[in-house]
Amino acid sequence: MKIDLTPEQFELLLKAVYLGGWMVKSAEDDSAETDFDDMEGYILSLAKDFGLDRYVEYDDEQKRYFPSKEL
DSSP, X not given: OOOOOOHHHHHHHHHHHHHHHHHHXXXXXXXXXXXXXXXXXXXXXXXXXXXXXXXXXXXXXXXXXXXXXXX
């Protein structure tokens, strides 16, 4: 399945995924974080394609994307 999003729609999705993960992490135990972390990382990895790389930081050591302070 392919979903076409405008940059504005992707920015909203990016923020929704970030906020959803933040809510899960604050309410659940650590085992619930993995699925949300994986999805958040995937969405963050696409941010540059939409010109939203200011919201993303990449950690070379961990080989993972993380939300930037701006997000």
